Amino acid sequence: MSQPLVQMLVLLVSLHQLSVVSQSKAHSEREAVLIPGDIVLGGLFPVHEKGGASCGPNVYNRGVQRLEAMLFAVDQINKNKKILPGITLGVHILDTCGRDTYALNQSLHFVRASLSNLDINVLECADKSVPRVKKTASAGPIFGVIGGSYSSVSLQVANLLRLFHIPQISPASTAKALSDKTRFDYFARTVPPDTFQSIALVDVVKSANWSYVSTVYSEGSYGEYGIEVFTREATERNVCIAAAVKVPSAADDRMFDDIIQRLSKKPNARAVILFTRAEDARGILEAARRCNMSQPFQWLASDGWGRQIKLVEGLEDEAEGAITVELQSENIPGFDEYMASLTPESNRRNPWFSEYWEEAFSCVLRKKEFGVVGQTAIGQNSTVCPAKLRLTPETGYEQESKVQFVVDAVYAFALALHNLQRDVCTKTEGLCATMANYDRGMFYRNYLLNVSFTGESEITAY
Structure with missing residues (x-):
């Protein structure tokens, strides 16, 4: 057996053991969107917010919309007879819960599903029988992956x-490190790196x-x-x-209160630049409310806050006057x-849609047989x-x-295919067999990186 293949299989076994050890019993981690097709695209989205160990109980509005954007785009492509005639796209979408280690475990499903693409001619069994790759529950071998959202997940x-x-296309990961093609030679994205918004934030600081x-x-x-x-x-x-303050990945209320106290010790620096994830930005605003400051801060935030209305729900006074930046995008017609x-x-x-519905409307769905839908029981109140x-x-x-960037990512795969x-x-x-077995590396370099089109938002994508 060739040395690279041995290393690959050893790594897979090791990662499989890791996934077994760290597997959670939470219901969301056993679910997926599985739609069979001639060619299957994987999807990784933060459907739930991160919890203490893996997935939190709350559904993440942004993540559900991005998941539905992928399904919307696949539906549009499958209806279009001019794109991939005679070929149907399928999907295998998983929840990352916004956590890098959990997303890594989830990605093993894609790897296992794609092992059928291995050339078994290089394998040899001790009893001389024909090697076979064990099938796993999936929509089929994965040709490429849309996701992740958080940069730490995509890395x-x-x-x-x-x-x-x-191959992988992210519709939301903006970390500069992902531009390094020597390290991430199968990665692409439909969003610009953070360099541009960092400079834009400095422009705002100078203009003020x-x-x-x-x-x-x-x-x-x-x-x-x-x-x-x-x-x-x-x-x-x-x-x-x-002052430059880091928010730990597992920050609690006490840590956020400490951050506000540290910022308050610099009374002449009332402007605070936030380059944080959405949940961290909200944690900081909640801490600002608890501290009941007489003189509020002037917040200037990156697209982690962006234009999310739910992030400031109930914290409007603390967020008043905040300036946030967002990547330029257009609404997708029909979405x-x-x-x-x-x-x-x-x-x-979408197995998570009932949870999303209940959270979006602050109500409980009625299930005819049991009086329970998802994880929410119907109580007196x-x-x-x-x-x-x-x-x-x-x-x-x-x-x-970022719905536009998800749709662009799906169309990039479809048009390259x-x-x-x-x-x-x-x-x-x-x-045809040649296309089904086409080397993914050559597809990434010769087709995916060279595709250009005018997207559904009428913006040209490359």
Whole structure:
């Protein structure tokens, strides 16, 4: 057996053991969106917020919208007879819970599903029988992966997927480190790196004539790389950093209170730059409320806060006057109508949609047989969800800012696959054997990185 293959299989066994040891019993971790197809794309989205060990109880609005954006795009492509004629796209979507180690374990499902692509001619059994790869529950071999969202997740997942030549496109990971093609040679993204928003934050600081500011950043690649660029650019432009505070990945209320106290010790630096994850930004605002400060801070935040309304719900006074930046994007035509058409009864392919519905409308779904839907029991003080509820602007729905980038990522895969089909399936309608077994590395380099198109938002994507 060849040495690289031995190393690959040893790594897989080791990671399998890791997944068994660290596997949680939470219900969300056993669920997936599985839609079979001739070609299957994997998906990794933070459907739930991170918890103490893995998944928290709360559904993450952004993550569910991004998951539905992938399903929406796949539906559109499968209906379009001009893209991948005779070929149906399927999906295998998993929840990362916003945690890098858990996402790594989840990605093993993609690796196992793709092991059927191994050339078994290089394997030899001791009893001379024909080697066989054990099948696992999946929608089929994974041709590529859409995700992750958090940069820390994408960094971990990309290191695993590259070993098995599985291309990956992230619609949200902006860490500068992911631009290093010597380390992440199967990774691409539909968003720009953090360098640009870090510089934009310094531009805002200078335009406001602030020369003395504090910074708060999340532990991990997103916060640490982003604030590094901001600090370097700010220093070069004569802006002094009063305090630089890191938010630990497992921060609790006490830690957030301590951060506010540290910032308060620099009374002349009322402007605070936040390069944090969404949950960390909310934790800081909650701590600011608990501290009941007489003089509020002026917040300037990255796209981790962005334009999320739910992040400041109940904390409007603490967030008043905040300036946040967001990546430029356009609403995807038809997606709002798609979301408005979904109900827990009609959207059975998304196993987390009932939880999302209950959280979005602060009500409890009624299940005919048991009086329970998802994990929420109907109690005396619970409000049962009215049957006529829909996800519309009137009920508080708003299209998430990175939906466009998810749709662009799916179309990038589909159009690259379409070009591959055109080149190698010249004598066959639909999926030919040459295309099904085409080397993923060559597909990434020759097709995926060279695709360009005008997306659903009418913005040209490369």
